Amino acid sequence: MGKNKLLKLVENHGSPLFIVDHKIVRENYRRFNKALPRVQAYYAVKANSDPAIIKTLFDEGSSFDVASYNEFIQVYNLINKWREKKKEFFIWDKIIFSNTIKDRDTLKKINKYKPLVTYDNIEEVKKIKDYCSKAGLVLRLKVPDIGSQIEMASKFGAEPSDASMLIKKAFDLGMKVEGLSFHVGSQCTNFENYVTALGIASGILNEARSNGYDLNIIDIGGGFPALYDSNVPRFEKLARVLNQEFDRLFPDDVEIIAEPGRFIVATSAILISEIIGKGKRDGKIFYHINDGVYHTFSGVVFDHWIPKFHTFKSGKKEICAVVGQTCDSFDKISLAENLPANLQIGDYFYTENIGAYSIASSTRFNGFDGAKILHINK
Ligand SMILES: Cc1ncc(COP(=O)(O)O)c(C=O)c1O
Structure with a gap:
C-alpha cells in the first residue's frame, strides 16, 4: 500500500x-493451497484470532487449529453460523485441538463435540480418557527445530522412541489414535527440519500400521516461513521438497494436514x-x-x-x-x-x-x- x-x-x-488487508490473507492461503495440493490447511488461530480473518479463511475453505477452549468455541460457533443452512460438518474436518496439554475442565467441556486432540505423554492420554473419552487422538512427536525463529522441541512432542508405547497405551485404554503430528519450530527456514520430521513420522506410521493400528493422518504443523525480507527462502521451494517427500513416504490413504499460522497472516x-x-x-x-x-x-x-x-x-x-x-x-x-x-x-x-x-x-x-x-x- x-x-x-x-x-x-x-x-x-x-x-x-x-490495518489488515484481506486480499493478502486470501493470496497467502491460496498460495499455500496451490503449492501443497495434498494438504488441508488448518489455520493456527493463535497467530491472529480476529473473527474477520477467520471468516475470510473459512470462505476460502480453511480448517482451523485451536489451542484453548475459548478458541475452540469461538471457531465452532462461527463455523455453525456461516455454514450453509443445515449442512452438518464433521468436526475433525474443520477443527483440530493441537495444544498437547489441556486442563480437565476444558476436556470435560469439549467431550460432547467428539474433537480431534493431540497428546504427547502418558499422563495426558489418561486424562483424555477420563474427561474426554469421545476424542480422537493425534500423537505429537518431538522433531528437530534447528534454526527456527521459535523453537518448540524443548516443550512439546514425544520422543520418537516412545511413540510405539504411547500409541499402544492409548489403544489399550480404549482410545483411538488417528495419526501423528509435529511442529518444526515457527519461521522455519531450515527445510531439513521438515525432511527429518517426515522421515521420523513415516517410520512410526509404518510400524503402527504393521502392529494393526490404523493411523491415517499426518499433521505437519506450522513453521512455514513468512517473507519478512528477501533473505527468507521462498515457500514454493519448501513446497517442492514437501511434495516429493509426501509421495515418497505416504500412500494415498494417508491424509496430510498442516497448521500454518504466521505464513497466512504475517x-x-x-x-x-x-x-x-x-x-x-x-x-x-x-x-x-x-x-x-x-x-x-x-x-x-x-x-x-x-x-x-x-x-x-x-x-x-x-x-x-x-x-x-x-x-x-x-x-x-x-x-x-x-x-x-x-x-x-x-x-x-x-x-x-x-x-x-x-x-x-x-x-x-x-x-x-x-x-x-x-x-x-x-
Ligand atoms: C501446535 C501449533 N500449531 C501451529 C502453530 C503455528 O505455527 P506457525 O505460525 O509457525 O505456522 C503453532 C505456533 O505456535 C503451534 O504451537
Missing part, C-alpha cells in the same frame, strides 16, 4: 492503527503508530510512540521478532531508540533504529508484516486499549 493511502487511513481513523497487516514524545537520553534520540511491547509489538518479546520502522517524512538519519507508551522501562521496542532525527510529536511510523503474533498477544497493561483494527479488501 502506498504511503499516501496509509496517511489518509490514519488521518481518518486515528492511531495506533492496525504479511497481511501494517501498523501505523504515532510519536507522542521525544527525548534525548545519553545523547540518543528516544521516540516515544503510542504502542509498545505490551501491545501490538508484543512479538518483540514473545516471538523474537525484530520490527522495522518506516517514516512518512525524510531527513538526516541517526541511530535513535523507539520505545513504548507504558511506564515500564522494559517497554523498549528498539534501541537502535536508523531514523530521521527531525521527526516531531504527531508524526507517524509504519511497520509492515505485523499480522502474526502481534495483536494476538497484546495486553491492556497500564490501561492502554491497543491499536484500532481496520479491515480492508474484505
